[in-house]
């Protein structure tokens with residue numbers, strides 16, 4: 617049993633140690649060992665063609681919940697791809713989402729500016745129950761975020777491919793209900809995977825469909841899904857013409873976000889460097905070790921990606 621790691625420089629040693637601790641019986645395949653020995657691969661941003669080098673590969677494990685970085689390889693071997701579903705990761709994502717909804721709802725950017733000017737000025741504050749939050753992608757992470765926001769009193773709805781039955785969350789499903797979902801949404805959260813269907817989804821047209829008669833000053837976009845789902849030129853244009861009131865972005869079309877992007881300087885935009893949920897090596901190594909044990913015992917792998925939908 618041998619596992620090959622394809623992890624960006626700087627993090628390889630740490631992941632190797634954590635996986636070895638979680639799965640002591642598993643050999644870690646090194647670059648100069650025979651490629652025929654590799655049974656499993658654990659990857660983040662694998663260079664295209666790299667995985668095809670291993671003729672006996674049985675399973676690919678993504679280091680993250682998203683697998684767009686795996687499907688970016690046109691020569692992907694035809695083996696199961698397992699993505700991360702992990703309570704620790706979900707909790708971190710939900711923290712980031714809730715914090716950013718509250719940041720805009722409670723007008724903290726505006727108070728930041730007032731702080732810097734020692735300006736004591738009370739701003740009008742709607743209640744959470746007056747604000748419609750919409751979550752695009754009501755999967756593992758989206759559903760958890762939606763529930764926490766519901767508990768804070770927001771009017772929460774979700775949009776996904778299939779209809780969901782989650783107490784207190786209005787569910788919209790498929791293309792035919794997307795418009796209605798957008799029209800009722802003041803604060804839009806993107807937690808969709810990046811697939812051919814979700815590429816470039818958040819554009820000027822979508823922003824133009826958001827509610828603008830609600831209790832907050834204008835629509836807000838919060839994206840912790842993938843940067844490929846947003847059209848940054850459109851977001852910048854909508855911020856400039858006032859049709860978008862603000863944004864919180866953790867993910868970008870190009871990462872790192874280039875220093876010359878006007879997003880950095882916009883006072884209504886809050887940026888984090890793809891850290892909404894950093895994968896915790898201990899819990900994710902334990903998860904991968906558990907999946908390998910299941911596979912070796914002939915049990916089905918969990919959280920296998922559908923190669924047709926790519927999520």
Ligand code: NDP
Nearest residue numbers: 681682753754755756757776777778809813840841892893
């Ligand atoms: P899931 O697969 O559990 O959920 C995906 C959801 O998106 C599902 O509800 C699915 O619908 C819905 N969906 C997919 N495609 C469409 C579509 N075309 N139209 C409508 N709905 C669609 O994923 P997770 O919740 O675990 O993760 C979501 C994403 O979050 C990841 O793919 C990743 O990109 C991102 N992420 C970002 C992190 C960060 O640090 N910024 C960290 C972790 C994840 P249905 O349920 O009907 O299938």
Ligand code: OXD
Nearest residue numbers: 679680681682893895
């Ligand atoms: C993930 C990520 O997909 O970190 O888990 O973005």
